[in-house]
Amino acid sequence: MAVSALIALLAMDTVRQHEFHEIQKEQAAKSVADIAGRIRNDPQMLERQFRQGMILGAHLTSPGWTMHDPDPALAGYVKARLGADTPVLIRRMPASECFFDVFKRDTAAGISHSMFPDCWYVQLTDTKGAVHLFAVDLLPERPMGVLFGPPYIELIILAGALLGIIAARIATAPLRRMESAARTFSLIADVEPIPVTGPSEVKATLATFNIMQQRVREALRERTQILASITHDLQTPLTRLRLRLEQVEPEELRERLIDDLSATLRMVREGLDLASSSETREPWSVVDIDSILSSLAEDSIDLGRDVRFTKGAGVQARVKPGALARCLGNLTDNAIKYAGAAELASYRDGKELVVAVMDRGPAMSDEEIAIAFQPFSRLSRQAGGTGIGLSIARAQAETFGARITLQRRNGGGLIAQVRLPLVLLQFD
Known part of the structure; x- marks a missing residue:
């Protein structure tokens, strides 16, 4: 853009010079x-x-001057005013020749030779045949390179660079919004469509990205609906099967069959929960994280469970409250199931807020931690259930942009960490 500005300025100066020469x-x-x-x-x-120097813009020439190499174009230009039959010869002369008497002596204080204009040397023959020699002064011309030296060249480059940066940021603003939306969409499936603004190519890209988001959301909803329908349809024959199993003899076999059927029903329901946990239309809200942890601990104590809230960070976060509560509830249930007690805490860790659920249960190996979030995984800590509690907790956390990690606790036990990025937080 700076080069374009310089080229435009050069073209403008060329046109200006042409117009000045015409004037x-x-x-x-x-x-x-x-x-x-x-x-x-x-x-x-x-x-x-x-002889008295009383005519401004015209003066006599040196007696020794002779007309040589006249310019026919200038003579023709003047003849158009005087008449075509007027004999006139003209040529341009530099200031050093035109003002010969001045250049023979020192000029006045503050006046340099460069301030004198060039002139036309004119030879005019009147109607009586007499030849008149004189010079007419030309308007002084500003040097061409004034606008191409310091500080003008620096100002042009600086202005061009600033304008280029501003124009680039304006042009790429929709792309930055799309980049942010793509990053958010990788974590949260129900983000709002991006406003389709900007150049035509950018508009087409944004519109295509919005269509992609919409189709992915529709595919997730369709998957959830299909699983819900299958679950609903399975419950009827499974219920009839349970009624028939009530009539099976002997009693020991009947109890074993009913337990297997109950486990099957539980797996079907929890499988549906897992499928629907990543697709939620719950609205966002700003909540106090410490209040949620304190309420979770109090509710658990009311149910006779050993859950304590030990440390708070004094932070509010923009989350989906229901998804956060269910995520923490699943993690707390796992801690109680495997350790009989749980501790809740929140604290800052770099650019993230950590909501921790800690226990003193059996330890897990690195291999087990690596596969802990896989649905229906069987671990050494497993104590019944279907093995999808952590998978549901992770899916719920991802609906509001959080992530869950597991690590061994010093002194034994496990720490489940729900990590919320700084962009979701509001500090007191």
């Missing part, structure tokens, strides 16, 4: 026409005025 020729031609009129009216008066 210069016009003014010089007027001067020649004025002197020609004075010659016709009173040549003696003109001679006295020339």
Whole structure:
């Protein structure tokens, strides 16, 4: 953009010079026409005025000058004003020759030779055949390179660079929104569509991205609906099967069959919970994390479970409250199931807020931690159940942009950490 500005300025200066030369020729031609009129009216008066230096813009030439290499284009331009039959010869002369008497001596204080204009040397023949020699001054021309030296060149480059940065940021703003939306969509499936603004190519990209988001959301909803329908349809024959099993003899076999059927029903329901846990339309809200942990501990104590809230961070976060509560509830249930007690805490860790659920239960190996979030995984800590509690907790956390990690606790036990990014937090 800076180069474009310089090229445009050069073109503008070229046009300006052309227009200035046209004005210069016009003014010089007027001067020649004025002197020609004075010659016709009173040549003696003109001679006295020339010798006394009383005519501004015209003066006599050196007696030793001779007309050589006249410019026919200039002569034709002047003849258009004087008449085609007027004999006139013209050539341009530099200031050093035109103002010969001034350049022979020192100029006045503060005046340099560069301040004198060039001139036309004119040879005019009047109607009586007399030849008149004189010079007409040209308008002084500003040097061409003024706008291409310091500080103008630096200002042009700086202005071009700033304008380029501003234009680039404006043009790429929709792309940055799409980048942010894509990052958010990788964590949260129900983000809002991106406003389709910007250049035509960017609009097409944003519109395509919105269509992609919409189709992915529809696919998730369709999957959940299909699983819900299958679960609903399975419950009826499984219920009939349970009624028939009630009539099976002997009693020991009947109890074993009923337990297997109950486990099957539980797996079907929890499988549906897992499928629907990543697709939720719950609205976002700003909540106090410590209040949620304190309420969870109090509710658990009311149910006779050993759950304590030990440390708070004093932070509010923009989350989906129901999904967060269910996520923490599943983690707390796992801790109680395997350790009989749980401790809740929240604290800052770099650019994240950590909501921790800690227990003193059996330890887990690195291999088990690596596969702990896989659905229906069987671990050494497993104490019944279907093995999808952690999978559901992770899916719920991902609906509001959080992630869950597991690590061994010093002194034994496990720490489940729900990590919320800084962008979701609001500090007191």
